[in-house]
Amino acid sequence: MALSYPTDISDEQWELLLPLLPGAKPGGRPRKVDLRAVMNALFYIVVAGCAWRMLPHDFPNWKTVYHDFRVWRIDGTWETIHAKFVSWERVAQGHQAAPSAASLDSQSVKTATPAAIAVGFDGGKRVKGRKRHLMVDTLGLVMLVVVTAANVSDQQGARLVFKRLAAVSQQIARLVLIWVDGTYEGVDFMKWTMDTYRWILETIKRSDDAKGFVLLPKRWVVERTWGWLNWSRRLSKDYEVLPETSETFIYVAMIRLMLRRLA
Template identity: 40%
Template sequence: MSFYLVAGQGAPTAPARPGVHLPTVRPRRYPSDTTDAEWTIMAPFVPVSGSESGRGGRPVAYPRRDIVDAIRYLTRNGGVWRALPVDFPPWRTVYHYFRTWIGDNTLNQLHSNLRDQARRAEGRQTGPTAAIMDSQSVKAAETVARTSRGFDAGKKINGRKRHIVIDTTGLLLTVLVTSAAVQDRHAARTLLTAVRMCFPTIRKIWADGGYTGQLVTWATATLGITIDIVNKLAGQTTFQALPRRWVVERTLAWITRHRRTVRDYERRPDHHAAIIQWAMITIMTRRLTR
C-alpha cells in the first residue's frame, strides 16, 4: 500500500523569511488568478527567495505571485504542466516550486494559517472541537503506478482514495491518500492518530456507516475521540442531506470542482494531496476576501 498523509498544524506557524516580494507585471486574465487582496494575505507565508540574505543563491527571476497563480491555474483548470500558458513562468520553474514547497513545509504552513484565519473570521477558535470524516475514490490516470493504485470494489473504481477530516465549517484538517483498495476503517486509524496529534481539542467526529466496528471502540479508548456514526435513512436509495455528513460531502464537491482533482494524474500520492490543499487554499482566500 502506498499512501501519503498531510496533517494540518495544530498551532499558528510563523511567516516565511521576511523580505519584499518581486512585483508582478503579468495581467490578471484567468479566474484562478489571485486578486490583490488574496495575495496580501498569502504573501507573508510564501518564501521571498530560496536563500537567506548574505548566503548566496541566484537572484529571484520570477515573482512568487506568478508561481502561485500558475499552480492555481493548473489546479482549477486541469491540463498538464508542460501546457501552462506562456504568460506564466516556465513550467519547469513552476513545477520546481510546487515540489519544493511540499518538501520544506511551506504549503502546509500556508494552508494551516489560512484555515486559522478563516475560522477566526467566522468567530470561531482556531482549534476545532468536532470534525467530520469521509473518503472519496477517484479514477487514476495512466501516470499513476500500479504500486500506488487499487480497485475499490464498492465503487467499481480503479485508482486512489482520498480520506479527509474537516471541521464543522467544511475546511480541511487532514488528508490521507491511499490506494482505492484500502478500506475506510483501516485508513481511519492513521488519519485519526494524526488528528489527535495536531488537533488535541477535537473530541467528537461524525462519520458514515463505513467506519463502524472496532474502530469506534479503539478511537474512544486509545485517542479519547468519540465517533458518532450517521447512518442512512431507512429505505434511502437516492441522495439525501444527512445531518453533519452533508458538510463533508459539500467539501468533496468543492474539491472536485477543480478539474485536476476529478481524476488522479499525479505520479506521487504526496502531489495529489498537495493539489487538494491548493484547491482548498483557493477556496479559503476567496472566502476571506469575499
C-alpha cells in the same frame, strides 16, 4: 495588476498570501521569477486541470512552477499555509481557531497516469485507482487528507488520518467528536479510537428505506466539501504519480477557496 485569468490572484489576496510564502534561501542566486506569477500558474493548473507542460506561455516556465510546487510540498509549506488559512477562516466566521467536532469520509477516484504508484481496486465502488480520506471541520474546511490505494479500507485510512492529525496539536486541541458513516462502524475500531486518541466516533447512517439523495445531519458538510473540490478539474481524477502530490493539490485547491473568502 491586471488579471489575465479568472484564477489570477488579486492585489488584496496577494497581500494576505505573500508573508506566508518562503523567502529566498541565503547564499543562493537572487530569484528571477515573480512569486505571484508562480502562484497564478499553480492556481490555473489546479482549476483548469491542464498538464504541467501545457501551462500557457504567459506564465513562468512550467519547470520553474513545478520546482516551487514540489519543494513546498516536501518542506511542508503548503500544509502550513493551509492550516493558517483554516484558523483565520474559522475565526472570521465567529468560531474558535480549533474545532471541537469533525467529519470523516472517503472518496475513490480513478487514476489517469500509468506510472502512478499506490494504486488499487475498490471492490465496493468498483473503482481502480486511489482513495482520498478526508477530515473536515463543522464548516467543511479540510483539516487533513491522506491519499492511499483504493483497496485500503476506510478504517485503515482513518487510522492513517488520525495518526497524522495527532501530530498537529493546534488542530486537535479541542477535538472531541467525529461524525462518520457506516463503513467506520465497529466496536473494536471505535474503542481503539477512544483509547488511543480520546475521540468519540458517532455513526450517522442513511435509512435503509431511503431512495436517492438524502441529506444526512452533520455529515452533509463533508459532502459539500467534495463538491467544492469538484470545481478544481485537476482533482476530477487522480493524475499524479505520487499520492503525496495528490494530497498537496487538495490543499492548494482549499487554499485558493479560503483566500478568495478572506480577501
